[in-house]
Amino acid sequence: MSAFRTLDDADVAGKRTLVRVDLNVPMKDGHVTDTTRIDRIIPTLKELSDKGARVILLAHFGRPKGSVNPEMSLAPVVPALSEALGKPVTFAADCIGSVAEGAVAALSEGDVLLLENTRFHAGEEKNEETFIDALAANGDLFVSDAFSAAHRAHASTEGLARRLPAYAGRTMQAEIEALESALGTPKRPVLAVVGGAKVSSKIDLLENLVSKVDGLVIGGGMANTFLAAQGVAVGKSLCEHDLADTASRIMTKAADAGCTIILPEDVVVAREFAANAENETVSKDSVSEDGMILDVGPQSVDSVKAHIDTAATLVWNGPLGAFEVTPFDRATVAAAQHAAERTAAGSLLTVAGGGDTVAALNHAGAGDHFSYVSTAGGAFLEWLEGKPLPGVDVLRKAD
Structure with a gap:
């Protein structure tokens, strides 16, 4: 696994840590019906929080195709995420700009914040440099914990890892190690x-x-x-x-x-x-x-x-x-x-x-x-x- 930078290589205390996670979970009547994907990212979030990182979550939900669609907001995921994590998670109604910046500035060490659906911006799927810059403005380092989105070269999956010091989260690490042991060597x-x-x-x-x-x-x-x-x-x-x-x-x-x-x-x-x-x-x-x-x-x-x-x-x-x-x-x-x-x-x-x-x-x-x-x-x-x-x-x- 040494070929990849992991959380073992990262000093996160006090740092604004942008974490790409997969929260594309099944919903019904405004509630999460299957928490499997949430449960998978909890070890990474707990470790970062315990080490004093300011944890800022990036995720997509559905396919809003680059424009705001209230039906695809990540806000309804917050209660299930807070419950699984065992601590409050705050929410910001945008992933870039002054709304995101204000929410990030309010974080103390160990706090966790979820930003709104990255795909509400066309720059996400186009992996646009200006959008990558806007995301990176709120972080000191980047942790990728969404293997399920790793086959896409999007701003929040690939672009940020080129802009900030980047590390594999524990779920990503486990996935890579499992796949490497199954077909790599x-x-x-x-x-x-x-x-x-x-x-x-x-x-x-x-x-x-x-x-x-x-x-x-x-x-x-x-x-x-x-x-x-x-x-x-x-x-x-x-x-x-x-x-x-x-x-x-x-x-x-x-x-x-x-x-x-x-x-x-x-x-x-x-x-x-x-x-x-x-x-x-x-x-x-x-x-x-x-x-x-x-x-x-x-x-x-x-x-x-x-x-x-x-x-x-x-x-x-x-x-x-x-x-x-x-x-x-x-x-x-x-x-x-x-x-x-x-x-x-x-x-x-x-x-x-x-x-x-x-x-x-x-x-x-x-x-x-x-x-x-x-x-x-x-x-x-x-x-x-x-x-x-x-x-x-x-x-x-x-x-």
Whole structure:
């Protein structure tokens, strides 16, 4: 982790510390309905406050597209933030200018202030130098604790880190360390589980992974496209037949790289996509014309478990079947629980991320037992795809 400046390198006492956090939380009727992202940033905020920093939070909410939209104000987040932090958080109705300046000037050491939605200004997403200057005017140093926004080169994610002494917060640090241990310099063998509906949304990810991992389990609707590319009839299953050549190319690339691709051998088939629909388990070669593959079968689950048993590192993105609908959650639940058991036994490092993934692992009761579950979504996927993350790269120590 030494390649990145962290809070261990920062002297924050008395300093105006601008902290970029992710407060893009789900709301209903003016109240936060899921505090996961708030809970993640609390260790950084508590540490800064305890060390006497004047803590000034920068965040976005929704997509106001550079103009003020009261429905996307961060003000309603303040009560949940104060409760999680265990101390009052003040709020300023703008993130730059005299309003912000006055609120910052009123801070004592250890105080915490939340500034209004950075995206109320067009300069945020455009990463404009004048807007960066206006933000930087209220800070002595910058702490980035929003990995989920690190794939964007915005003023509050990348620009400020060029203008002020910049450090990774504890959440950012944990995320970078987890990802580095999973794909940067991992313990081998490395196994990846990639599921989800469509190959089209994960072509870059698959092409990057086959050159990095030793085994790749493909599940969900994506698996149907790979099976079809091998000449398997998949009936009425979700399948991107026009991507057969792409699937074949990925399989060839995997073979050349020495990566084993693991596809379903047996599948759970139904005639309708509905909870508790009548279903049967058949071999992959026996799907009827009116059948829909909605999960992988028990033989395939045993194969996945066996590969998990021999792996030292597991990267997980996406479910193996239509996990939102019973009983087509069985494979995802069984494999996730098995990975969680291996992790708890100390024999496997598990890193997971992506929206569906977090939901699927929590549904399986396995999320809390993985080594690290990223809530970052887009940034996590772009990292899996091997793309540079501007908000991370800017925190690297000079060589």
